[in-house]
Amino acid sequence: DTEVTQTPKHLVMGMTNKKSLKCEQHMGHRAMYWYKQKAKKPPELMFVYSYEKLSINESVPSRFSPECPNSSLLNLHLHALQPEDSALYLCASSQGPLAWREPTDTQYFGPGTRLTVL
Amino acid sequence: AQSVTQLGSHVSVSEGALVLLRCNYSSSVPPYLFWYVQYPNQGLQLLLKYTSAATLVKGINGFEAEFKKSETSFHLTKPSAHMSDAAEYFCAVSKGGAQKLVFGQGTRLTINP
Numbered sequence: 001d002t003e004v005t006q007t008p009k010h011l012v013m014g015m016t017n018k019k020s021l022k023c024e025q026h027m028g029h030r031a032m033y034w035y036k037q038k039a040k041k042p043p044e045l046m047f048v049y050s051y052e053k054l055s056i057n058e059s060v061p062s063r064f065s066p067e068c069p070n071s072s073l074l075n076l077h078l079h080a081l082q083p084e085d086s087a088l089y090l091c092a093s094s095q096g097p098l099a100w101r102e103p104t105d106t107q108y109f110g111p112g113t114r115l116t117v118l
Numbered sequence: 119a120q121s122v123t124q125l126g127s128h129v130s131v132s133e134g135a136l137v138l139l140r141c142n143y144s145s146s147v148p149p150y151l152f153w154y155v156q157y158p159n160q161g162l163q164l165l166l167k168y169t170s171a172a173t174l175v176k177g178i179n180g181f182e183a184e185f186k187k188s189e190t191s192f193h194l195t196k197p198s199a200h201m202s203d204a205a206e207y208f209c210a211v212s213k214g215g216a217q218k219l220v221f222g223q224g225t226r227l228t229i230n231p
Contacts, residue, residue, distance in 0.1 A: 004161075006161075031217070040224075041223070041224075042208055042221035042222065042223055042224050043162065043208075043219075043221055045218060045219070048217060048218070055217075056217070056218070090161055090162065092162075100217050105217075106152070106164055106167060107164075107219060108164070109154075109161035109162040109163070110161050111160055111161040112160070112161050114159070
């Protein structure tokens with residue numbers, strides 16, 4: 001099973017709202033990722049977690065706050081977003097650091113959350 | 119820095135025709151290359167990956183890609199296009215695993231009946 005699930009599928013929020021995106025995988029992967037994808041553009045990496053610790057933050061604004069409560073779950077907390085933050089937010093997982101030295105690690109993506117900020 | 123360039127933002131072929139989507143990479147070290155497909159309103163699905171074990175890589179849905187070091191290319195092909203192949207295709211490169219994937223700009227494939 002190579003399934004990554006994301007909830008909700010769609011989210012509409014105002015600029016003063018606080019909301020959270022959720023991502024879950026049960027493949028035993030130890031690395032999880034958040035990407036942002038604008039329309040007609042490739043995904044852009046936001047955060048990487050390995051062994052539940054933040055290992056990469058691609059200079060993402062603090063209004064995006066990631067959290068990895070356990071090895072299967074990844075959250076993205078949203079606060080005071082701007083309309084330009086409207087996008088598809090994709091979560092991915094992979095085996096993690098033990099596989100990063102080998103050319104075998106593959107990222108598996110969830111279906112995404114379509115976020116609209118009004 | 120490692121990067122990939124996809125030639126052609128939009129490719130249109132007839133059903134049953136050959137599909138060729140181009141990807142060139144820029145890398146000073148042996149690259150690890152991936153092709154992903156994204157259907158409308160969905161996430162990305164791995165088609166295939168090159169990890170230096172073989173230069174011709176076979177993937178899902180009848181797709182394959184050939185790694186050519188002399189041309190720094192990793193083009194994606196399928197002998198006979200099907201209507202269900204209509205989607206966005208992304209080539210991506212990673213150094214030493216999949217920690218940081220760098221995607222090309224994508225190629226939208228349209229299939230004409």
